[in-house]
Amino acid sequence: DAxxxxxxxxxxxxxxxHLEGSLEPELMFALAQRNAVAIxxxxxxxxxxxxxxxxxxxxxxxxxxxxxxxxDERDFYDLTMAYLKRMAQENVQHVEVFFDPQxxxxxxxxxxxxADGILAALDDGERDFGITSGLILCFLRHxxxxxxxxxxxxxxxxxxxxxxVGLDSSELGHPPSKFARIFKEAGARxxxxxxxxxxxxxxxxxxxxxxxxxxxxxxxxxxxxxxPELVARLARSGMTLTLCPLxxxxxxxxxxxxxxxxxxxxxxxxxxxVNSDDPAYFGGYxxxxxxxxxxxxxxxxxxxxxxxxxxxxxxxxDGTAKARHM
Ligand code: ADE
Ligand code: ZN
Numbered sequence: 001d002a003x004x005x006x007x008x009x010x011x012x013x014x015x016x017x018h019l020e021g022s023l024e025p026e027l028m029f030a031l032a033q034r035n036a037v038a039i040x041x042x043x044x045x046x047x048x049x050x051x052x053x054x055x056x057x058x059x060x061x062x063x064x065x066x067x068x069x070x071x072d073e074r075d076f077y078d079l080t081m082a083y084l085k086r087m088a089q090e091n092v093q094h095v096e097v098f099f100d101p102q103x104x105x106x107x108x109x110x111x112x113x114x115a116d117g118i119l120a121a122l123d124d125g126e127r128d129f130g131i132t133s134g135l136i137l138c139f140l141r142h143x144x145x146x147x148x149x150x151x152x153x154x155x156x157x158x159x160x161x162x163x164x165v166g167l168d169s170s171e172l173g174h175p176p177s178k179f180a181r182i183f184k185e186a187g188a189r190x191x192x193x194x195x196x197x198x199x200x201x202x203x204x205x206x207x208x209x210x211x212x213x214x215x216x217x218x219x220x221x222x223x224x225x226x227x228p229e230l231v232a233r234l235a236r237s238g239m240t241l242t243l244c245p246l247x248x249x250x251x252x253x254x255x256x257x258x259x260x261x262x263x264x265x266x267x268x269x270x271x272x273x274v275n276s277d278d279p280a281y282f283g284g285y286x287x288x289x290x291x292x293x294x295x296x297x298x299x300x301x302x303x304x305x306x307x308x309x310x311x312x313x314x315x316x317x318d319g320t321a322k323a324r325h326m
Contacts, residue, residue, distance in 0.1 A: 007290045007304060011325055013094040013311040014087065014275055014286050016219050016242035018138075018168070019076075019118060020067045020100055021278025022083040031069040031078075039069065051281050056200050056251050057170055063281060067103050076117025084125035084133075090287045093325060094315055096134040097122075098166050101151050102143060111154040119161055134163030134316055136194060139182060141167050141174035148182040163316055164192030166219065167209075171201040176208035183213040192216050192316050194242075198223035199253060203230055210239075217242060217314060222253060224270075225261055235269035240314030245293045246284045247277035257296035266303065273310040 025047035032039045041047045053059040070076060080097075087095060097118075104114050115135075122133045137155055139148040155162060165186040167179055176183075176195055183193055197209040199220035206224050209215045210233075221241035224230045234241070243262055248254045254261075265272045274293065279285045284292065294304055312325040 003294060004287065004291060006301060007294065008090050008287050010091065010290075010305060010308040011312075012090070012092050012286060012290075012308050013096075013273075013315050013317075013325070014092055015096045015217065015240070015273065015311065015314055016098070016244055016275035016277055017083070017095060018063075018098045018100065018278050019080055019083065020070070020103060021063060021282075022280050023066055023070070023079055024082065024280045027079065027082060028066055028069050031071070031075050035069060035071045035075070037069050037071070040065075051250075051283075053250055054252055056253075059251055059278070059281060060169060063278065064103055067100075068107065070104065070114075071109060073113040073117040073120075076114050077121045078117075080118045080121030081124065084121065084129060084131055086285055087131060088125075088129035090285060092131065092286055094132045094312065094317060094321075096136055096163060096315060098136045098138045098168065100138050100140060100168065101154065102140045102147065105151065105154065111151070115155070115158050115161075119158075132317070132321070135161065136164045136166045136192070137162055138166040138168045139179060140169040141178065141196075142170040145179055145182055148179060149185070152182065152185065159189060159191070162191065164194060164216070166193075167195035167197075167213070168219075171196060171199055171205065175201070175205050176213045180212050183215075187214060194219055196220055199248075199251075203227035206230060206234075216316070220244060220248075220253075222248065222261055225265070231268050231270065235271075238271055240271045240273060240310065241265070242275050242314070243272050244275050244277035244282075245289050246279075246282040249292075250282040257292055260293055260297060262293050263297040263299065263303075266306070271310055271314060272307070273314050274307050 025044040125131045193215045194217040195209040196219040198206045203226045217240045219242045
């Protein structure tokens with residue numbers, strides 16, 4: 001339809017996408033077969049039927065299990081390339097994507113296989129589709145800070161090809177302050193810093209991400225709305241919040257898309273933009289996420305164009321490149 005074509009045609013960037021969350025059931029089956037890995041599903045439909053979550057942890061349990069089919073460099077290449085191919089069809093021109101190395105190294109996969117596969121696909125994605133990209137290494141917050149230091153050491157030879165570090169996985173009980181030292185170290189190495197904060201966790205976790213981790217972006221950030229002074233601070237500083245509407249609905253962060261805070265956040269002057277988070281698990285890629293909020297919140301085409309501009313403004317592209325896209 002006309003609105004879908006409009007959104008599809010807008011030049012867009014995606015800044016909150018977990019590569020492991022773009023593993024479609026079809027590719028999961030193909031990799032299970034290729035690598036002779038048993039998976040607890042009979043059919044692709046059975047996989048999709050299992051994607052019924054009541055909270056973040058419910059999802060994470062299934063997401064980490066699904067990643068078990070990823071075994072060698074080619075698997076990570078195929079995963080990344082499949083995502084970029086889809087993005088090329090939606091006029092997504094720049095992506096800053098997350099990966100969770102600990103999910104793989106903790107089951108004996110070499111860091112090099114993961115990183116080499118992803119980086120080769122990102123290179124080919126730029127060559128074949130003109131999509132520029134950055135790679136963000138996420139620390140799993142349910143694990144220790146010491147484990148995060150171990151993965152940063154593994155990444156050491158790759159740091160010139162890694163844009164930044166992030167913080168993801170189970171938020172409640174694992175506040176940003178737990179990772180103060182590793183984020184300080186990452187900053188000292190010239191890496192950008194982002195963190196999931198205020199998805200399920202409370203507004204004080206967003207304060208910690210700002211004041212203790214010194215993040216350059218907040219991933220999600222929905223719960224800032226519980227704290228008007230925090231909203232004012234985020235708006236004043238122009239901090240980008242990477243919202244994920246379909247994710248919020250699937251993980252019961254909101255009970256209805258009509259209650260998504262995106263529109264009121266825009267009206268409060270927050271720099272919000274739209275992302276897909278884990279599209280293979282939440283039922284939609286970037287265009288679908290724009291359309292979901294557009295329809296539920298009655299967004300105008302001007303609103304959608306602002307969101308698309310914000311996606312470049314919030315990126316880590318340099319000023320010249322941003323200007324070229326906006
Ligand atoms: N890992 C993948 N998706 C995530 C999300 N939405 N929140 C926290 N950790 C994640
Ligand atoms: Zn996420």
